Amino acid sequence: MAINLKSQQEIDCMRTAGQLAAEVLDVVTPFVVPGASTEELDKICFKHITEVQKAVPANVGYRGYEKTICASVNQVICHGIPSPNKILKDGDIINIDVTVLKDGWHGDTSKMFLVGKTQPHNERLVKVTQECLYKAIEVVRPGARLGDIGAVIQQHAEQNHYSVVEDYCGHGIGKVYHDEPQVLHYGKFGTGLELKAGMCFTIEPMINQGKKHTKLLSDGWTVETKDGRNSAQWEHTIAVTEQGFEVLTQRSEENFA
Ligand code: MF3
Ligand code: CO
Ligand code: CO
Numbered sequence: 001m002a003i004n005l006k007s008q009q010e011i012d013c014m015r016t017a018g019q020l021a022a023e024v025l026d027v028v029t030p031f032v033v034p035g036a037s038t039e040e041l042d043k044i045c046f047k048h049i050t051e052v053q054k055a056v057p058a059n060v061g062y063r064g065y066e067k068t069i070c071a072s073v074n075q076v077i078c079h080g081i082p083s084p085n086k087i088l089k090d091g092d093i094i095n096i097d098v099t100v101l102k103d104g105w106h107g108d109t110s111k112m113f114l115v116g117k118t119q120p121h122n123e124r125l126v127k128v129t130q131e132c133l134y135k136a137i138e139v140v141r142p143g144a145r146l147g148d149i150g151a152v153i154q155q156h157a158e159q160n161h162y163s164v165v166e167d168y169c170g171h172g173i174g175k176v177y178h179d180e181p182q183v184l185h186y187g188k189f190g191t192g193l194e195l196k197a198g199m200c201f202t203i204e205p206m207i208n209q210g211k212k213h214t215k216l217l218s219d220g221w222t223v224e225t226k227d228g229r230n231s232a233q234w235e236h237t238i239a240v241t242e243q244g245f246e247v248l249t250q251r252s253e254e255n256f257a
Contacts, residue, residue, distance in 0.1 A: 003181055005198030010105075011239050011246070013172065018107035018237050018248030020053050021100040025111050026251060028069075029097055031176045034090045038071035041096065042082035045069050049100055058099035058106055058177055065221065070097040070110075072222075077165055077206050077214055077231040079221045090116035093126055095233045099177065106177050108195040108202050109249035110235040121209070122230060128160045129207040129232035132185075136203045137256065140238055140245035145193045145200060150187025153205045164229070165206035167214045168223065173237055197242045204235030 006014065027048050028041055046068040049057045065081075072080035072095040073088070080086075080095075088094065097110035112126045130154045139148045157164050170183030181193050181250040185205040210229030217224060225231050239246045246254050 013105040017102040021107035038086040039084040040081040056101040058101040145186040147191035154186040163212035170202040
């Protein structure tokens with residue numbers, strides 16, 4: 001399995017796409033409030049990508065998916081389909097996941113939002129899941145291995161008495177949306193593919209309050225926790241650089257080394 005390495009010019013294109021995806025999350029933020037429907041949030045993102053960014057919402061038409069974002073509330077792990085019937089309520093937690101395609105290159109990112117006043121146990125889940133992503137990003141450098149990424153995520157989640165979803169993973173990304181390699185969010189240090197400068201992939205841990213098991217709903221997309229307890233996810237698109245890493249989908253509120 002040979003992983004294609006991107007040139008500096010190609011990484012520049014990836015950064016452009018990544019920054020557009022990051023901007024979408026910033027643009028939608030003020031609208032993530034109690035009473036909003038996930039369909040409204042989808043429309044805001046679609047409009048911004050197509051009309052302002054003059055870019056393409058990569059999820060639309062992807063394997064028959066019809067929406068711009070995935071909107072995954074509470075016990076939904078990932079791939080929640082926006083709907084006018086899904087109204088956010090005070091105390092919900094929601095992941096919004098968006099992928100922008102610009103000039104043939106993909107930027108894929110997601111973040112969690114706390115809707116209104118949320119319970120401390122949910123805030124803790126959201127915070128620890130973000131820490132899982134950040135700790136994983138910090139290990140990225142040439143010579144590190146994919147297993148190191150999985151191991152730090154698993155270690156931090158389990159230390160906090162959470163479980164790591166194993167049925168979905170991060171992925172290589174570039175001109176292809178979901179490319180090799182698979183980036184597992186669990187694993188063993190010192191194992192797996194060795195990272196090289198020029199690799200680009202996502203890290204997108206899904207962390208559950210209860211058990212790791214998932215169930216796919218009959219709509220063919222929505223993935224929920226089997227035990228009905230809540231789940232959180234954060235995602236960035238990363239490039240491996242000579243010095244370590246670059247977070248291509250970094251938002252202004254974030255400060256990476
Ligand atoms: N953005 C998701 C990921 O992180 C994939 C969504 S595919 C869709 O890889 F079709 F559901 F939009
Ligand atoms: Co995504
Ligand atoms: Co992804």
